[in-house]
Amino acid sequence: xxxxxxxxxxxxxxxxxxxxxxxxxxxxxxxxxxxxxxxxxxxxxxxxxxxxxxxxxxxxxxxxxxxxxxxxxxxxxxxxxxxxxxxxxxxxxxxxxxxxx
Amino acid sequence: xxxxxxxxxxxxxxxxxxxxxxxxxxxxxxxxxxxxxxxxxxxxxxxxxxxxxxxxxxxxxxxxxxxxxxxxxxxxxxxxxxxxxxxxxxxxxxxxxxxxxxxxxxxxxxxxxxxxxxxxxxxxxxxxxxxxxxxxxxxxxxxxxxxxxxxxxxxxxxxxxxxxxxxxxxxxxxxxxxxxxxxxxxxxxxxxxxxxxxxx
Numbered sequence: 443x444x445x446x447x448x449x450x451x452x453x454x455x456x457x458x459x460x461x462x463x464x465x466x467x468x469x470x471x472x473x474x475x476x477x478x479x480x481x482x483x484x485x486x487x488x489x490x491x492x493x494x495x496x497x498x499x500x501x502x503x504x505x506x507x508x509x510x511x512x513x514x515x516x517x518x519x520x521x522x523x524x525x526x527x528x529x530x531x532x533x534x535x536x537x538x539x540x541x542x543x
Numbered sequence: 544x545x546x547x548x549x550x551x552x553x554x555x556x557x558x559x560x561x562x563x564x565x566x567x568x569x570x571x572x573x574x575x576x577x578x579x580x581x582x583x584x585x586x587x588x589x590x591x592x593x594x595x596x597x598x599x600x601x602x603x604x605x606x607x608x609x610x611x612x613x614x615x616x617x618x619x620x621x622x623x624x625x626x627x628x629x630x631x632x633x634x635x636x637x638x639x640x641x642x643x644x645x646x647x648x649x650x651x652x653x654x655x656x657x658x659x660x661x662x663x664x665x666x667x668x669x670x671x672x673x674x675x676x677x678x679x680x681x682x683x684x685x686x687x688x689x690x691x692x693x694x695x696x697x698x699x700x701x702x703x704x705x706x707x708x709x710x711x712x713x714x715x716x717x718x719x720x721x722x723x724x725x726x727x728x729x730x731x732x733x734x735x736x737x738x739x740x741x742x743x
Contacts, residue, residue, distance in 0.1 A: 450703075450714055476722045483696060485703050485718075514729065515697065521678035522698045527584035529577050530594055537576065537598055541605040543565055 454480060454490045458497075468503045478511040557609045564608050571617040572604055578618065578699055579625060585694055586629050586687060596633055600625040619701065623709045626691070681731035689724035696721055 454477065461474040468474055480486045481494055498505040559567060579600060583593035603624050604611070611620055682690055695701045695709065703717045710717070 450718075453715070475726075476718070479722055479725065480718065483703065483721075514725070514732075518678055518682075518693070518725075518728065519697045521676055522682065522694070525676060525679045526577075526581045527590075527593070529580040530590065533580060533594060533597065534573065534576055536594075537573075537601045540598060540602055541568065543568060 450485070451487045451490055454486055455493070458490070458493065462497075466501070468501055468507070471503075471507055474504065474507055475511055478508050479515075481508075482512055482515050555610070555612060557612060559609060564605070567608060567611065567613055568605060571611075571613065572601065572621060575618045575621055576601075579621060582622065582694055582699070583625060583629070585682070585690065587633060588683065592633060596625060596628060599628050599632070603628065616705065618699075619705045619709055622695070622699070622701075623711075626709055677732065677735045678728075681728050681735065684731055685724060685727045689720060689727055692717065692721045693724050693728065 457473055458477050461468055461470045461477065463469045477486075477494065481491060486494065498508050576597065579597050580593055583596040583600075584590065587593050587596060600621060604621055607624075611617065682693060685693075691710065692706065695706050696703075701709065703714050703721075706717045707714045712720070
């Protein structure tokens with residue numbers, strides 16, 4: 443891969459820092475949403491996750507942004523799972539026949 | 544992507560007996576047929592195309608079964624085959640002009656049911672009625688490359704690393720594509736909410 447998991451982790455930490463001003467206030471919500479996505483997708487390593495969790499405990503804006511992204515992701519997942527296309531009844535048989543099983 | 548040499552690939556090749564092939568096929572491949580069909584349907588928006596795509600994927604999987612190592616990630620392996628088949632065959636096919644029954648068209652346009660809105664994407668509309676609510680509708684309305692990452696991540700639960708292998712793209716691209724795809728979904732859902740009379 444051109445980007446290894448450790449480079450990915452570095453990206454997380456660098457990007458996370460850039461979301462905040464020197465005073466520690468969230469200033470880049472768009473970038474922060476990308477960070478939240480990694481946390482929600484379980485792609486952040488333990489260290490990055492811990493930095494993130496500490497921050498959202500103390501920053502209301504970050505916490506709200508996290509909750510909003512979480513809610514959207516959960517809803518998308520729920521609805522997509524509820525509306526799965528029904529598989530044709532004969533598909534399994536057709537596949538098995540086509541490979542002579 | 545991983546830079547495996549032809550020799551390494553050859554060394555990893557299995558030599559399954561007929562019985563073992565059947566075991567791998569039934570035990571490791573077939574449990575994913577439902578997810579495969581759902582993925583294919585969300586890519587093609589067409590029941591027959593989805594069915595053909597899944598069948599074709601399983602045929603290829605059986606043909607190349609010796610390059611699959613038992614106990615490894617069969618689902619990701621199958622999804623990768625399906626995605627490649629979709630790109631190589633079905634996308635090409637969908638770019639060809641559709642075959643039209645002109646008698647049917649003439650009959651339709653001579654009837655009183657002619658509707659100006661017929662020019663919208665009928666496939667997307669049809670699929671919305673079939674599997675749809677506003678979230679499925681929003682998903683169906685975004686370009687296929689972005690739709691794919693949402694399905695793989697949110698519906699099928701693949702990791703970024705698995706997705707990068709399935710899609711043949713770097714992990715960083717998976718991350719950014721997923722981010723863009725979710726933003727597209729949000730925009731579509733915001734428009735929908737506005738249409739329904741909800742404000743921010």
